[in-house]
Amino acid sequence: KKNIILFNVLREKLLYSATHSLMHFITASVGLPNFSEFLGVLAVDGVNVVYCDSSSKTFETRQDWMETAFKNNTQLETYKNFCFKNQPVIFRSMIRSLRELFNQSGAHFLQRTGGCEWDENTGEVTGVIQYGYDGEGFIEFDSKTLTWTTLKPEAVILQQAWNKEALITATAAIVTAICPQRLKLYVSTGKSFLQRKVLPSVSLLQKSPSSPISCHATGFYPHRAMMFWRKDGEEVHEGVDHGEILPNNDETSQMSVDLNVSSVTPEDWSRYECVFQLSGVEDSIVTKLNKRVPITVAVLVLVLILIAVIGFAAYKKKKGERFK
Structure with missing residues (x-):
C-alpha cells in the first residue's frame, strides 16, 4: 500500500509539475586516444541546445531559438x-591532482553535471552540481545546506577546500541566482518548442508465450509521462515492472512497462489495458490487451531471418545462372 501511495505521488509530480531545468554536462579526459579532452553539452528541459568540443574547436548552437536568446547579451x-579556455585548464589540473591522489597513471576521465531546476508554479529553485571520476560519483554540492558533501572518502580534501566561505558564496550565486535567471530567459524564448506536445506510438510486445507483455511507448515529448496497466478499470501493481524513461535521438523519449501474464487465463486477457498519460495532455492513450494483439518478437526475428535466407538463396541462384 505504501508503494502505491508513493507511485501516485510520483505520478502527480510528473504529470502536473511545471519544473524547468538548465543543465550542463562536461566530460574531460586524459590518455584516451581518439577521444576529445573536453566535451560540453548545455541542455534546457532535457533538450540539447549547445555542444562544444575543445579539441576540434567545435561550438554549435543546436536550436534556432537559442540564437535569439543569445542576442543582446554576452x-x-x-x-x-567556458569551453575553449578556462574549463579545460581547470579540468586537466583536477584530473592530474586526482591521479596523484589515487597514485594512478594512464587514461582517466572526470565528469561534471551542473545547473538548476526551477518550479514555475512555486518559484522554488534547486541547484545541482556533481562530479564523477572514472564513472563513479565523487563529490556534490547541496544547494539546501550550501555545503559540499563527499561521495567518496578520498574527496574529503576537495570538500575542505571548497567549503570555504568565499567559494561557497560564489558557487551558491551561480546555481541559485545566475542559472535560474538564464533558465527563465531560455524557457521564455523557446516556449513554443519546449511546451509542444508530441504523442507516442504505443505497441504491445511479447518475446515468447511465457514472457511478460511489454507495453512500449516511443516518440513522446515532453519526457514527463506515466504508463501503467489496468484491469477492469483498476490500476494493477502486482506483477508489473516499470522501466525508465529513455531518450531517443530526436529529442523525444520512450518507455516500457511490463505485465506478468503467467497466471492470467486467455479469457481474462481482454480485461487488461495499458494506459499512457503525457504531461499537459488531458486524454490518455489506452491500448487493450488481446490475445491477437501482442507481437511475438522471437517469431518476428525468425520471419526476418527466413526472408533474408530466401533472398540470399535467390541471389546465389541468380548469380549462378549468370555465369553458366
Whole structure:
C-alpha cells in the first residue's frame, strides 16, 4: 500500500509539475586516444541546445531559438570561453591532482553535471552540481545546506577546500541566482518548442508465450509521462515492472512497462489495458490487451531471418545462372 501511495505521488509530480531545468554536462579526459579532452553539452528541459568540443574547436548552437536568446547579451561568448579556455585548464589540473591522489597513471576521465531546476508554479529553485571520476560519483554540492558533501572518502580534501566561505558564496550565486535567471530567459524564448506536445506510438510486445507483455511507448515529448496497466478499470501493481524513461535521438523519449501474464487465463486477457498519460495532455492513450494483439518478437526475428535466407538463396541462384 505504501508503494502505491508513493507511485501516485510520483505520478502527480510528473504529470502536473511545471519544473524547468538548465543543465550542463562536461566530460574531460586524459590518455584516451581518439577521444576529445573536453566535451560540453548545455541542455534546457532535457533538450540539447549547445555542444562544444575543445579539441576540434567545435561550438554549435543546436536550436534556432537559442540564437535569439543569445542576442543582446554576452552569454554566447561566456560559453565559448567556458569551453575553449578556462574549463579545460581547470579540468586537466583536477584530473592530474586526482591521479596523484589515487597514485594512478594512464587514461582517466572526470565528469561534471551542473545547473538548476526551477518550479514555475512555486518559484522554488534547486541547484545541482556533481562530479564523477572514472564513472563513479565523487563529490556534490547541496544547494539546501550550501555545503559540499563527499561521495567518496578520498574527496574529503576537495570538500575542505571548497567549503570555504568565499567559494561557497560564489558557487551558491551561480546555481541559485545566475542559472535560474538564464533558465527563465531560455524557457521564455523557446516556449513554443519546449511546451509542444508530441504523442507516442504505443505497441504491445511479447518475446515468447511465457514472457511478460511489454507495453512500449516511443516518440513522446515532453519526457514527463506515466504508463501503467489496468484491469477492469483498476490500476494493477502486482506483477508489473516499470522501466525508465529513455531518450531517443530526436529529442523525444520512450518507455516500457511490463505485465506478468503467467497466471492470467486467455479469457481474462481482454480485461487488461495499458494506459499512457503525457504531461499537459488531458486524454490518455489506452491500448487493450488481446490475445491477437501482442507481437511475438522471437517469431518476428525468425520471419526476418527466413526472408533474408530466401533472398540470399535467390541471389546465389541468380548469380549462378549468370555465369553458366
